[in-house]
Amino acid sequence: MKTLSSAPGRRFRLLLAPVALLAFALSACAGTTSGSTTDDGVVRFMNSSKSFTALPGLYAMQSGLYADAGLKVTELPLAQNSVAPVQAMLAGQVDMVMVGGEGVLAAHDAGQTNVVTVAVIARPTYQLVLSEKAIAAVAASGVSVDAPIDRKVAALKGLTLGTNGAGTSIDAGFRATLASAGLEPDRDVTIRPIPDASASLAAFREGQIDGYTATLPNPQIGVAEGIGEVWIDYAGGEVPQLKDLTFFHLATTREFIESHHDSVQKFVDAITKADDEIKADPDEVMKTMSTTPYFKDLDPKVYQSSFEQVLPALSGGPAPTEAGFQAQLDLANANPNRKGPSKATFAEVFDTSFVTAEAAE
Structure with missing residues (x-):
């Protein structure tokens, strides 16, 4: 571990931290709980x-x-997914988390x-990239990247596309997009669950899939290599x-808010x-x-394009909206694997x- 106030962040990586490392770190920090009666900051x-999704953080x-x-x-x-940090927080091993x-x-x-969300870090930060071959085939039917969104979505019929897998917001959002254009996921499109963004890019390079969804910067790597183009942004x-x-x-x-209200506000x-x-x-x-260690190893063109293209996803600021939450709820409830709404x-x-208190200052 390190104290962020005195040292830069760890090296940016697309791969997730090993389970053993996470378990060791949690056990090492388990001596302090969020039940402290003194807000020590x-x-x-x-x-x-550690992608552009977390850029403000x-x-x-x-x-x-x-x-x-x-x-x-x-x-x-770095956690493995959005569930592990929440569970660690409930176990008293972590105080605050940034998660999907x-x-x-x-x-x-x-x-x-x-568990309670106190700020929104970003709106959707992902893109769907299609291979040049797939785009050429779609173009032959009269649909270009500049076409209206419903026509571009309908043109995906018959393609093999990678997503992060069932239960993720990206997968659910992509399925909802298909349904909005009258396509039935898993019938009109072959969806391959690929949890790791690097693996998606590798499968894309090898021609195993026609396209994939991923958060920035990963989509822009394929674009920079000249093997793909953003189809849905x-x-x-x-x-x-x-x-x-x-x-x-x-x-x-809620316990941490009660015992460390000022610290949460400052965060x-x-x-x-x-x-x-x-x-x-x-x-x-x-x-x-x-x-910084997060992005210094990225190709400069990939870094610049990813930074510029993530800005709209950050423009809404940290205040959540009921419409935004309803969209999240609709995606979750559309998951066929859910036991109930x-x-x-x-x-x-x-x-x-x-966020209201900060805005009022």
Whole structure:
């Protein structure tokens, strides 16, 4: 582990941290619980993404905004998915997490209503990339990348496409997109679950799939290599019903809020300030983050295009909307593997007082 106020973030990686490393780190930090009666400004934090999805959080770490707010943020290793950090938090091993919305909703569906989201980090940050061969075949039928979204979606019929797998917001969002154009997922399109973005890119390079969905920067790697082109830009808001989706959350527990209310407020304020600085001077932030361990190994063209194309997904700021939550709920309830519809409500999942308090200053 390291203290973020005094050291830069770990090396950016698309692959997830090993289970053994996560377990070791959690056991090492288990000596302190969120039940402390004194708000000492210490926050144990876990992130489930080091991609552009987490850009406001990564920038807040790198630029020292947490330290400026008077926080001592200790980061645990990158989590494997959006569920593991939430479970670690409920076990008292982590105080705050950045996870996909599905992880928070899954906790509520399991009766763990102690989990609460205090800010939205990003709306959808993913894209669907098609191979040049697939685009040529679609173009022969009279559909180009500039066509209306419903025609572009309908043109996917018969293709083999990779997604992150059942239960993820990306997979659910893609299936909902297909259905909106009258296609039936798993019948009109062959969907291959590929949980790891690097594996999706490898399968794409080898021609095993015609396209894939992934969060930035992964789609832009295929584009930069000249083997694909963005067909549907979820990050750019091309799919109207999903553009406000509460995709990536900053969550904690109600107990931690009670015992560390000021720390939670300071954390949200730091994220909000990071958002503001990204919007006010994106070129400067892009320059700053380009040399950090998160992104310094990316091809410069991939880095720049990914940074620029993720900005619309961050433009909504940290305040959640009921429409965005409803979109998330609709996606979850459309999952055929669910035992029943989620009964979670906006008021149960979100505590909006922290973003409201910051905005009022």
